[in-house]
Amino acid sequence: MYTLLNTINSPADLKKLKQDKLLILADEIREFLLETVSKTGGHLASNLGCVELTLALHYCFNSPDDSIIWDVGHQAYTHKIITGRRDKFITQRQYHGISGFPKRSESMHDAFGAGHSSTSISAGLGMAVAHGLKEEASKVIAVIGDGSLTGGIAFEALNQAGHLHKNLIVVLNDNEMSISKNVGALSTFISRKLTGSYYRGLKKEMQGLLKNIPAIGGNILHFARKAENSLKGFLTPGTLFEALGFEYIGPVQGHDLPQLIEIMQNVRALEGPVLVHVMTTKGKGYQPAEKTPDKFHGVGPFDVKTGKVIAGKPGAQSYTGIFGETMVKLAAEDKKIIAITAAMPDGTGLTPFAKAYPDRFFDVGIAEQHALTFAAGMATEGFRPVAAIYSTFVQRAYDQVFHDICLQKLPVTLALDRAGLVGDDGPTHHGVFDLSYLRHLPEMTVMAPKDENELQHMLKTAIYSDRPIALRYPRGAGYGVAMDESLQAIPIGVGEQLAEGGDLTLVAIGSTVYPAMEAAELLKEKGIRATVINARFVKPLDRNLILAAAGRTGCIITVEENAMQGGFGSAVLELLADEAAGIRVKRIGVPDRYIEQGSQAQLRQDLRLDAAGIAQTAAEFLGKNDSSRTGPGACRT
Numbered sequence: 001m002y003t004l005l006n007t008i009n010s011p012a013d014l015k016k017l018k019q020d021k022l023l024i025l026a027d028e029i030r031e032f033l034l035e036t037v038s039k040t041g042g043h044l045a046s047n048l049g050c051v052e053l054t055l056a057l058h059y060c061f062n063s064p065d066d067s068i069i070w071d072v073g074h075q076a077y078t079h080k081i082i083t084g085r086r087d088k089f090i091t092q093r094q095y096h097g098i099s100g101f102p103k104r105s106e107s108m109h110d111a112f113g114a115g116h117s118s119t120s121i122s123a124g125l126g127m128a129v130a131h132g133l134k135e136e137a138s139k140v141i142a143v144i145g146d147g148s149l150t151g152g153i154a155f156e157a158l159n160q161a162g163h164l165h166k167n168l169i170v171v172l173n174d175n176e177m178s179i180s181k182n183v184g185a186l187s188t189f190i191s192r193k194l195t196g197s198y199y200r201g202l203k204k205e206m207q208g209l210l211k212n213i214p215a216i217g218g219n220i221l222h223f224a225r226k227a228e229n230s231l232k233g234f235l236t237p238g239t240l241f242e243a244l245g246f247e248y249i250g251p252v253q254g255h256d257l258p259q260l261i262e263i264m265q266n267v268r269a270l271e272g273p274v275l276v277h278v279m280t281t282k283g284k285g286y287q288p289a290e291k292t293p294d295k296f297h298g299v300g301p302f303d304v305k306t307g308k309v310i311a312g313k314p315g316a317q318s319y320t321g322i323f324g325e326t327m328v329k330l331a332a333e334d335k336k337i338i339a340i341t342a343a344m345p346d347g348t349g350l351t352p353f354a355k356a357y358p359d360r361f362f363d364v365g366i367a368e369q370h371a372l373t374f375a376a377g378m379a380t381e382g383f384r385p386v387a388a389i390y391s392t393f394v395q396r397a398y399d400q401v402f403h404d405i406c407l408q409k410l411p412v413t414l415a416l417d418r419a420g421l422v423g424d425d426g427p428t429h430h431g432v433f434d435l436s437y438l439r440h441l442p443e444m445t446v447m448a449p450k451d452e453n454e455l456q457h458m459l460k461t462a463i464y465s466d467r468p469i470a471l472r473y474p475r476g477a478g479y480g481v482a483m484d485e486s487l488q489a490i491p492i493g494v495g496e497q498l499a500e501g502g503d504l505t506l507v508a509i510g511s512t513v514y515p516a517m518e519a520a521e522l523l524k525e526k527g528i529r530a531t532v533i534n535a536r537f538v539k540p541l542d543r544n545l546i547l548a549a550a551g552r553t554g555c556i557i558t559v560e561e562n563a564m565q566g567g568f569g570s571a572v573l574e575l576l577a578d579e580a581a582g583i584r585v586k587r588i589g590v591p592d593r594y595i596e597q598g599s600q601a602q603l604r605q606d607l608r609l610d611a612a613g614i615a616q617t618a619a620e621f622l623g624k625n626d627s628s629r630t631g632p633g634a635c636r637t
């Protein structure tokens with residue numbers, strides 16, 4: 001089946017092949033990608049579009065002496081397969097398996113870790129400068145997609161690279177797609193086909209214009225025909241990159257392996273910064289993915305024959321879906337509501353909003369910092385902007401939250417999707433720091449819903465709170481609870497008590513509230529009665545509710561799907577230290593280390609964030625075998 005592929009265990013094996021064999025290998029790799037990703041799920045379309053490019057790079061350069069850096073790294077499956085991980089590839093993005101992104105600790109061929117976008121050129125330039133200082137001739141190649149090029153840091157790096165004039169090769173993999181269709185003036189400019197209708201239209205317009213100039217028109221027309229090439233030269237995408245000090249080569253056909261090899265061999269010999277503009281097709285070679293590359297950007301296990309995703313049992317609607325629906329509902333009543341995404345309309349659930357209110361929807365590209373300051377600017381004009389960005393990607397815009405939103409007390413709503421453990425994407429994508437990095441900012445309010453019904457109420461609360469406010473919610477489905485028809489704002493800083501018990505208090509936030517309630521039921525079997533509080537707010541805490549419960553039971557266990565360092569539990573500790581000495585506290589949450597990939601359920605179980613783990617922690621905390629330690633006030637030291 002994979003006759004050639006099974007002989008490739010390193011780039012050295014690849015270099016032994018004649019070029020005609022490489023074409024066969026490319027077909028085998030595409031088949032292998034379909035076979036494995038249809039089982040594991042993953043980033044299919046980007047990888048199908050990068051097969052020839054990856055083979056050409058590893059054929060012409062010498063990894064690991066030469067460094068090949070993959071931007072985001074979601075398109076590096078072929079790179080992994082031909083650098084010794086073919087047999088392990090079926091474990092990619094699985095619990096205890098290999099990562100779905102390049103990872104330095106995983107292979108010497110993974111020159112730089114990735115997962116977040118637009119970092120490859122900066123890292124590559126750093127390596128190129130280092131090679132210069134060490135007087136090493138190693139080559140550095142940064143492979144960046146057209147979507148990732150909309151990230152500002154990429155231009156910060158291009159700017160410096162052109163200035164330093166070090167040996168750096170940037171390969172722009174242009175498939176005119178981000179996750180969805182790529183956006184922005186840059187994307188239009190770099191992907192414009194000058195031999196296409198645009199150029200012909202321009203030429204016709206110019207000729208018509210010149211012909212109408214009396215007398216001298218004829219001569220100028222002759223001159224203009226001569227100037228045509230320079231016009232073409234002026235208008236090609238290369239203009240931009242050459243202005244930044246790069247030698248521009250392209251556009252190059254990204255699936256023509258012999259041409260790619262020839263070009264990369266020539267590029268290898270060049271000095272200074274070079275940008276190779278490669279045109280590819282996202283999803284190449286698999287018709288369902290070519291037709292809908294956005295649907296096959298990140299895909300679950302699917303049937304290769306039909307292209308249909310193998311759906312799990314029909315579950316409750318996702319938090320993302322409820323967020324998107326509620327945004328449309330609220331926007332129907334209020335023209336001031338604005339929706340902003342950073343290149344993830346589908347992932348954040350804003351596609352229905354974009355369809356319903358296109359003039360109030362903004363996809364800014366992979367530009368989270370710009371997204372937040374853009375939102376802040378709109379807020380100064382009386383609008384109610386909602387920036388929907390994954391928790392982990394807001395980390396890139398921390399200063400914008402502080403400097404542009406909180407310091408100016410601007411009413412921007414941060415809708416942090418994928419907050420908590422996200423699962424297969426692993427440590428680069430777990431949204432487990434937002435409670436810590438937001439709650440210490442003055443003027444910021446932070447809340448998290450216990451279920452999808454509370455989410456819709458909290459979204460209305462946030463939008464009409466007239467303050468900087470963050471609402472964080474997890475990846476995946478809700479609980480299938482009944483959804484209230486009318487939305488009520490929740491009083492800021494007010495939590496709710498869900499169960500009464502004298503032995504201990506479980507204070508939970510967001511996705512840990514239902515597990516805490518289930519844990520309280522499990523504890524009853526051990527004769528332990530727990531009070532359960534849904535805190536709702538990390539900032540401001542419902543101090544009266546928490547202090548009253550702490551005073552009654554004498555001990556508190558906090559639960560959060562966030563880093564314990566500086567998170568929700570820390571906030572409760574601070575409250576008790578200031579106002580209620582002598583209360584025993586135990587925190588459950590994400591410890592001070594990075595959490596690898598795995599299913600959300602598995603990772604929550606590992607960290608005792610599920611009902612059984614919370615109950616076990618509570619029983620241990622209370623000394624489960626020491627019956628004298630149960631009953632009211634059992635916690636008192």
Ligand SMILES: Cc1ncc(C[n+]2csc(CCOP(=O)(O)OP(=O)(O)O)c2C)c(N)n1
Nearest residue numbers: 046115116117145146147148177178179343
């Ligand atoms: C900072 C950041 N924001 C958003 C994302 C989510 N994301 C992952 S891949 C991607 C699109 C990348 O497009 P492109 O670079 O063109 O690669 P392609 O998938 O087209 O090969 C986005 C928005 C991310 N990984 N990092």
Ligand SMILES: CC(=O)[C@@H](O)[C@H](O)COP(=O)(O)O
Nearest residue numbers: 072074115298347418425475
């Ligand atoms: C590579 C990347 O950053 C995105 O594709 C991300 O994997 C999407 O995550 P979701 O699948 O949770 O939308």
Ligand SMILES: [Mg+2]
Nearest residue numbers: 145146147177
């Ligand atoms: Mg792209």
